[in-house]
Amino acid sequence: MLDLEHIKRCAAEVGFDLCGVAKCHPMSSDGAFLQRWLEEGNGSTLAYLERNAEKRADTTLLVEGAKSVIVCAIAYKNPISEGYAPDCRTKIASYACAEDYHTTIRRMLQQLCERLRSEHPTLRGRVFTDSAPIFEKRYAVEAGLGWIGRQSLLVTPQFGTFVLLGEAVVCEECNGYDVPLQGVGCGECRRCIDVCPNGAVLDRHIDTRRCISRLTIEREEEPMAETAEPTLHGWLFGCDECQTCCPYNRRAPIATAPHVAPLFDPREMSAEDWQKMSEAEFASRFATTPLSRSSRERILRNIK
Numbered sequence: 566m567l568d569l570e571h572i573k574r575c576a577a578e579v580g581f582d583l584c585g586v587a588k589c590h591p592m593s594s595d596g597a598f599l600q601r602w603l604e605e606g607n608g609s610t611l612a613y614l615e616r617n618a619e620k621r622a623d624t625t626l627l628v629e630g631a632k633s634v635i636v637c638a639i640a641y642k643n644p645i646s647e648g649y650a651p652d653c654r655t656k657i658a659s660y661a662c663a664e665d666y667h668t669t670i671r672r673m674l675q676q677l678c679e680r681l682r683s684e685h686p687t688l689r690g691r692v693f694t695d696s697a698p699i700f701e702k703r704y705a706v707e708a709g710l711g712w713i714g715r716q717s718l719l720v721t722p723q724f725g726t727f728v729l730l731g732e733a734v735v736c737e738e739c740n741g742y743d744v745p746l747q748g749v750g751c752g753e754c755r756r757c758i759d760v761c762p763n764g765a766v767l768d769r770h771i772d773t774r775r776c777i778s779r780l781t782i783e784r785e786e787e788p789m790a791e792t793a794e795p796t797l798h799g800w801l802f803g804c805d806e807c808q809t810c811c812p813y814n815r816r817a818p819i820a821t822a823p824h825v826a827p828l829f830d831p832r833e834m835s836a837e838d839w840q841k842m843s844e845a846e847f848a849s850r851f852a853t854t855p856l857s858r859s860s861r862e863r864i865l866r867n868i869k
Protein backbone atom coordinates (compact mmCIF):
# COMPACT_ATOMS: atom_id res chain seq x y z
CA MET A 566 0.00 0.00 0.00
CA LEU A 567 1.43 3.38 -1.03
CA ASP A 568 1.30 6.34 1.31
CA LEU A 569 -0.29 9.45 -0.18
CA GLU A 570 1.79 11.95 1.76
CA HIS A 571 5.00 10.04 1.03
CA ILE A 572 4.24 10.16 -2.71
CA LYS A 573 3.71 13.92 -2.51
CA ARG A 574 6.95 14.42 -0.58
CA CYS A 575 8.89 12.39 -3.16
CA ALA A 576 7.27 14.32 -6.02
CA ALA A 577 8.28 17.62 -4.46
CA GLU A 578 11.82 16.33 -3.85
CA VAL A 579 12.32 15.54 -7.54
CA GLY A 580 11.06 19.01 -8.49
CA PHE A 581 7.36 18.71 -9.27
CA ASP A 582 5.28 21.73 -8.31
CA LEU A 583 2.01 19.81 -7.97
CA CYS A 584 1.14 16.21 -7.27
CA GLY A 585 -2.11 14.39 -6.61
CA VAL A 586 -3.23 10.79 -6.72
CA ALA A 587 -6.43 9.44 -8.27
CA LYS A 588 -7.88 5.98 -8.31
CA CYS A 589 -7.50 4.24 -11.65
CA HIS A 590 -10.91 3.50 -13.16
CA PRO A 591 -12.72 3.25 -16.52
CA MET A 592 -13.76 6.60 -18.00
CA SER A 593 -16.53 5.58 -20.35
CA SER A 594 -18.32 8.96 -20.38
CA ASP A 595 -15.11 10.78 -21.38
CA GLY A 596 -14.56 8.13 -24.05
CA ALA A 597 -18.08 8.74 -25.40
CA PHE A 598 -17.52 12.52 -25.38
CA LEU A 599 -14.27 12.12 -27.32
CA GLN A 600 -16.01 9.88 -29.84
CA ARG A 601 -18.75 12.50 -30.46
CA TRP A 602 -16.15 15.27 -30.69
CA LEU A 603 -14.22 13.31 -33.30
CA GLU A 604 -17.39 12.47 -35.26
CA GLU A 605 -18.14 16.19 -35.47
CA GLY A 606 -14.76 16.63 -37.20
CA ASN A 607 -13.13 18.61 -34.40
CA GLY A 608 -10.07 16.38 -34.35
CA SER A 609 -9.07 17.43 -37.86
CA THR A 610 -5.70 15.83 -38.75
CA LEU A 611 -5.02 14.61 -35.19
CA ALA A 612 -5.53 11.01 -36.24
CA TYR A 613 -3.77 9.64 -33.16
CA LEU A 614 -6.84 10.63 -31.11
CA GLU A 615 -8.86 8.03 -33.00
CA ARG A 616 -6.48 5.21 -32.16
CA ASN A 617 -6.59 3.15 -28.97
CA ALA A 618 -10.04 4.40 -27.93
CA GLU A 619 -10.54 1.39 -25.63
CA LYS A 620 -7.23 1.92 -23.83
CA ARG A 621 -7.96 5.63 -23.48
CA ALA A 622 -11.27 4.86 -21.79
CA ASP A 623 -9.76 2.19 -19.51
CA THR A 624 -6.23 2.73 -18.21
CA THR A 625 -6.03 -0.88 -16.99
CA LEU A 626 -5.85 -1.88 -20.67
CA LEU A 627 -2.81 0.34 -20.98
CA VAL A 628 -1.13 -0.84 -17.77
CA GLU A 629 -2.35 -4.24 -16.67
CA GLY A 630 -3.19 -4.29 -12.98
CA ALA A 631 -3.13 -0.48 -12.68
CA LYS A 632 -4.62 0.75 -9.40
CA SER A 633 -3.49 4.37 -8.92
CA VAL A 634 -2.59 7.30 -11.13
CA ILE A 635 -0.03 9.72 -9.69
CA VAL A 636 -0.50 12.99 -11.55
CA CYS A 637 2.37 15.46 -11.39
CA ALA A 638 2.85 18.90 -12.88
CA ILE A 639 5.63 21.39 -13.37
CA ALA A 640 4.87 25.08 -13.61
CA TYR A 641 6.63 26.80 -16.49
CA LYS A 642 5.41 30.39 -16.81
CA ASN A 643 8.24 32.52 -18.17
CA PRO A 644 8.40 36.16 -19.37
CA ILE A 645 7.43 35.02 -22.88
CA SER A 646 4.19 33.60 -21.45
CA GLU A 647 3.12 37.15 -20.61
CA GLY A 648 2.56 37.93 -24.28
CA TYR A 649 4.12 39.55 -27.32
CA ALA A 650 3.97 43.06 -28.71
CA PRO A 651 0.82 43.45 -30.85
CA ASP A 652 2.79 43.73 -34.10
CA CYS A 653 5.05 40.69 -33.47
CA ARG A 654 4.89 38.19 -36.33
CA THR A 655 7.39 35.61 -35.08
CA LYS A 656 5.66 34.23 -31.99
CA ILE A 657 6.52 30.90 -30.38
CA ALA A 658 4.45 29.34 -27.58
CA SER A 659 6.30 29.91 -24.33
CA TYR A 660 6.55 26.23 -23.32
CA ALA A 661 8.48 25.59 -26.56
CA CYS A 662 11.28 27.96 -25.57
CA ALA A 663 12.58 25.58 -22.87
CA GLU A 664 13.84 22.00 -22.86
CA ASP A 665 11.27 19.60 -24.34
CA TYR A 666 8.95 18.69 -21.45
CA HIS A 667 8.64 15.13 -22.72
CA THR A 668 12.30 14.67 -21.75
CA THR A 669 12.17 16.65 -18.52
CA ILE A 670 8.98 15.17 -17.10
CA ARG A 671 9.79 11.59 -18.08
CA ARG A 672 13.14 11.90 -16.29
CA MET A 673 11.46 13.34 -13.18
CA LEU A 674 8.72 10.67 -13.14
CA GLN A 675 11.36 7.97 -13.35
CA GLN A 676 13.17 9.56 -10.41
CA LEU A 677 9.88 9.63 -8.50
CA CYS A 678 9.29 5.92 -9.17
CA GLU A 679 12.84 5.08 -8.09
CA ARG A 680 12.18 6.83 -4.76
CA LEU A 681 8.91 4.98 -4.31
CA ARG A 682 10.64 1.68 -5.10
CA SER A 683 13.10 2.24 -2.27
CA GLU A 684 10.13 1.49 0.04
CA HIS A 685 8.16 -0.70 -2.40
CA PRO A 686 10.79 -2.66 -4.36
CA THR A 687 8.21 -4.63 -6.35
CA LEU A 688 6.18 -1.59 -7.43
CA ARG A 689 5.13 -1.99 -11.06
CA GLY A 690 3.97 0.80 -13.32
CA ARG A 691 4.64 3.02 -16.30
CA VAL A 692 5.24 6.72 -16.73
CA PHE A 693 3.64 8.91 -19.39
CA THR A 694 3.77 12.47 -20.50
CA ASP A 695 1.56 13.27 -23.42
CA SER A 696 2.80 9.98 -24.81
CA ALA A 697 -0.04 7.51 -24.38
CA PRO A 698 -3.82 7.29 -24.75
CA ILE A 699 -4.85 8.42 -21.29
CA PHE A 700 -7.31 11.10 -20.16
CA GLU A 701 -4.59 12.93 -18.28
CA LYS A 702 -6.51 16.16 -17.67
CA ARG A 703 -9.48 14.20 -16.28
CA TYR A 704 -7.13 12.34 -13.91
CA ALA A 705 -5.54 15.67 -12.96
CA VAL A 706 -8.98 17.00 -12.00
CA GLU A 707 -9.75 13.87 -9.98
CA ALA A 708 -6.36 14.18 -8.28
CA GLY A 709 -7.33 17.68 -7.11
CA LEU A 710 -4.88 19.66 -9.25
CA GLY A 711 -7.42 21.96 -10.89
CA TRP A 712 -10.39 22.10 -13.26
CA ILE A 713 -10.94 22.11 -17.00
CA GLY A 714 -11.07 25.69 -18.27
CA ARG A 715 -13.21 26.89 -21.15
CA GLN A 716 -10.22 26.54 -23.49
CA SER A 717 -10.14 22.86 -22.42
CA LEU A 718 -6.82 23.11 -20.57
CA LEU A 719 -6.25 22.19 -16.94
CA VAL A 720 -6.42 25.37 -14.84
CA THR A 721 -4.67 25.20 -11.49
CA PRO A 722 -5.36 27.80 -8.78
CA GLN A 723 -1.63 28.30 -8.13
CA PHE A 724 -0.10 28.30 -11.64
CA GLY A 725 -3.05 28.74 -14.01
CA THR A 726 -2.73 26.76 -17.22
CA PHE A 727 1.02 27.20 -17.53
CA VAL A 728 1.68 23.69 -16.25
CA LEU A 729 2.93 20.55 -17.95
CA LEU A 730 1.56 17.20 -16.86
CA GLY A 731 2.93 13.72 -16.44
CA GLU A 732 1.56 10.57 -14.85
CA ALA A 733 2.92 7.49 -13.16
CA VAL A 734 0.32 4.73 -13.46
CA VAL A 735 1.14 2.21 -10.76
CA CYS A 736 -0.18 -1.23 -9.82
CA GLU A 737 -0.57 -0.52 -6.12
CA GLU A 738 -3.41 0.91 -4.04
CA CYS A 739 -2.81 4.09 -2.08
CA ASN A 740 -3.86 4.61 1.55
CA GLY A 741 -5.80 7.68 0.46
CA TYR A 742 -6.81 9.49 -2.71
CA ASP A 743 -7.21 13.14 -3.53
CA VAL A 744 -10.59 14.59 -4.42
CA PRO A 745 -11.51 17.25 -7.01
CA LEU A 746 -11.21 20.87 -5.87
CA GLN A 747 -14.40 22.48 -4.68
CA GLY A 748 -15.43 26.12 -4.89
CA VAL A 749 -13.07 27.15 -7.70
CA GLY A 750 -13.54 27.43 -11.45
CA CYS A 751 -13.98 29.82 -14.35
CA GLY A 752 -17.11 31.45 -12.92
CA GLU A 753 -18.50 34.04 -15.33
CA CYS A 754 -15.16 34.52 -17.09
CA ARG A 755 -15.14 33.89 -20.88
CA ARG A 756 -11.90 35.64 -21.77
CA CYS A 757 -10.28 32.69 -23.54
CA ILE A 758 -13.36 32.27 -25.75
CA ASP A 759 -13.38 35.97 -26.63
CA VAL A 760 -9.63 36.24 -27.18
CA CYS A 761 -9.04 33.27 -29.51
CA PRO A 762 -8.25 34.92 -32.85
CA ASN A 763 -9.77 32.07 -34.86
CA GLY A 764 -12.86 31.35 -32.76
CA ALA A 765 -11.55 27.88 -31.96
CA VAL A 766 -12.47 27.84 -28.25
CA LEU A 767 -15.89 26.22 -27.94
CA ASP A 768 -16.38 26.27 -24.15
CA ARG A 769 -14.47 23.30 -22.77
CA HIS A 770 -13.50 21.91 -26.11
CA ILE A 771 -11.55 23.12 -29.12
CA ASP A 772 -12.15 23.04 -32.85
CA THR A 773 -8.66 21.95 -33.86
CA ARG A 774 -9.45 22.71 -37.52
CA ARG A 775 -9.12 26.37 -36.58
CA CYS A 776 -6.59 26.12 -33.75
CA ILE A 777 -3.25 27.79 -34.46
CA SER A 778 -1.41 25.26 -32.31
CA ARG A 779 -2.44 22.45 -34.64
CA LEU A 780 -2.03 24.55 -37.76
CA THR A 781 1.54 25.53 -36.90
CA ILE A 782 2.75 22.23 -35.39
CA GLU A 783 0.73 19.31 -36.74
CA ARG A 784 -0.46 20.34 -40.20
CA GLU A 785 1.43 18.57 -42.95
CA GLU A 786 -0.29 20.04 -45.98
CA GLU A 787 0.43 23.48 -47.43
CA PRO A 788 -2.02 26.21 -46.35
CA MET A 789 -4.84 26.71 -48.84
CA ALA A 790 -5.13 29.99 -50.69
CA GLU A 791 -8.83 30.55 -50.19
CA THR A 792 -9.90 33.18 -47.71
CA ALA A 793 -11.70 30.67 -45.44
CA GLU A 794 -8.30 29.34 -44.34
CA PRO A 795 -7.77 30.29 -40.68
CA THR A 796 -4.74 32.54 -40.35
CA LEU A 797 -1.81 32.15 -37.97
CA HIS A 798 -1.81 35.69 -36.56
CA GLY A 799 1.98 35.79 -36.36
CA TRP A 800 2.43 32.46 -34.57
CA LEU A 801 5.20 30.20 -35.88
CA PHE A 802 4.93 27.34 -33.37
CA GLY A 803 1.97 26.87 -31.02
CA CYS A 804 -0.15 29.70 -29.65
CA ASP A 805 -0.56 31.10 -26.13
CA GLU A 806 -3.46 33.53 -26.73
CA CYS A 807 -6.11 31.59 -24.78
CA GLN A 808 -3.66 31.20 -21.89
CA THR A 809 -2.01 34.61 -21.59
CA CYS A 810 -5.45 36.19 -21.17
CA CYS A 811 -6.50 33.89 -18.31
CA PRO A 812 -6.68 35.73 -14.97
CA TYR A 813 -5.20 32.72 -13.19
CA ASN A 814 -2.15 32.92 -15.46
CA ARG A 815 -1.81 36.66 -15.03
CA ARG A 816 -1.28 36.23 -11.30
CA ALA A 817 0.78 33.02 -11.55
CA PRO A 818 4.45 33.38 -10.54
CA ILE A 819 7.28 33.19 -13.04
CA ALA A 820 8.85 29.74 -12.71
CA THR A 821 12.43 29.75 -11.49
CA ALA A 822 13.34 26.04 -11.82
CA PRO A 823 16.30 25.52 -14.17
CA HIS A 824 14.54 22.71 -16.07
CA VAL A 825 11.92 25.16 -17.40
CA ALA A 826 14.24 28.12 -18.07
CA PRO A 827 13.89 29.45 -21.63
CA LEU A 828 16.78 28.46 -23.89
CA PHE A 829 16.07 31.21 -26.43
CA ASP A 830 13.89 34.31 -26.64
CA PRO A 831 11.75 34.59 -29.78
CA ARG A 832 11.01 38.23 -28.94
CA GLU A 833 14.60 38.98 -29.92
CA MET A 834 14.34 37.22 -33.28
CA SER A 835 12.99 38.76 -36.47
CA ALA A 836 11.48 36.92 -39.45
CA GLU A 837 14.77 37.59 -41.23
CA ASP A 838 16.74 35.90 -38.43
CA TRP A 839 14.65 32.77 -38.90
CA GLN A 840 14.94 32.92 -42.68
CA LYS A 841 18.74 33.36 -42.60
CA MET A 842 19.23 30.40 -40.28
CA SER A 843 20.78 27.33 -41.94
CA GLU A 844 19.43 23.82 -41.42
CA ALA A 845 22.49 22.98 -39.32
CA GLU A 846 22.09 26.03 -37.10
CA PHE A 847 18.38 25.33 -36.63
CA ALA A 848 19.15 21.74 -35.65
CA SER A 849 21.85 22.70 -33.19
CA ARG A 850 20.06 25.68 -31.58
CA PHE A 851 16.75 23.92 -31.00
CA ALA A 852 17.85 20.29 -30.61
CA THR A 853 16.62 19.98 -27.02
CA THR A 854 13.46 22.07 -27.41
CA PRO A 855 10.02 21.10 -28.77
CA LEU A 856 10.94 22.93 -31.98
CA SER A 857 13.04 19.89 -32.88
CA ARG A 858 9.70 18.11 -33.47
CA SER A 859 8.99 20.68 -36.16
CA SER A 860 11.39 21.66 -38.92
CA ARG A 861 12.99 24.78 -40.25
CA GLU A 862 10.94 24.30 -43.39
CA ARG A 863 7.67 24.35 -41.44
CA ILE A 864 8.73 27.45 -39.49
CA LEU A 865 9.57 29.19 -42.77
CA ARG A 866 6.22 28.12 -44.22
CA ASN A 867 4.46 29.59 -41.19
CA ILE A 868 6.38 32.86 -41.61
CA LYS A 869 5.26 32.97 -45.22
Ligand code: SF4
Binds near residue numbers: 763805
Ligand atom coordinates in the same frame (compact mmCIF):
# COMPACT_ATOMS: atom_id res chain seq x y z
S1 SF4 B 1 -4.19 27.91 -28.97
FE1 SF4 B 1 -4.68 29.86 -30.01
S2 SF4 B 1 -5.91 29.30 -31.81
FE2 SF4 B 1 -5.87 27.50 -30.42
S3 SF4 B 1 -7.69 27.73 -29.19
FE3 SF4 B 1 -6.07 28.76 -28.05
S4 SF4 B 1 -6.15 30.91 -28.72
FE4 SF4 B 1 -7.35 29.71 -30.17
Ligand code: SF4
Binds near residue numbers: 807
Ligand atom coordinates in the same frame (compact mmCIF):
# COMPACT_ATOMS: atom_id res chain seq x y z
S1 SF4 C 1 -9.65 32.70 -19.30
FE1 SF4 C 1 -11.43 32.63 -17.91
S2 SF4 C 1 -12.81 31.15 -18.87
FE2 SF4 C 1 -10.80 30.82 -19.80
S3 SF4 C 1 -9.84 29.22 -18.54
FE3 SF4 C 1 -9.21 31.20 -17.67
S4 SF4 C 1 -10.72 31.59 -16.03
FE4 SF4 C 1 -11.59 30.01 -17.37
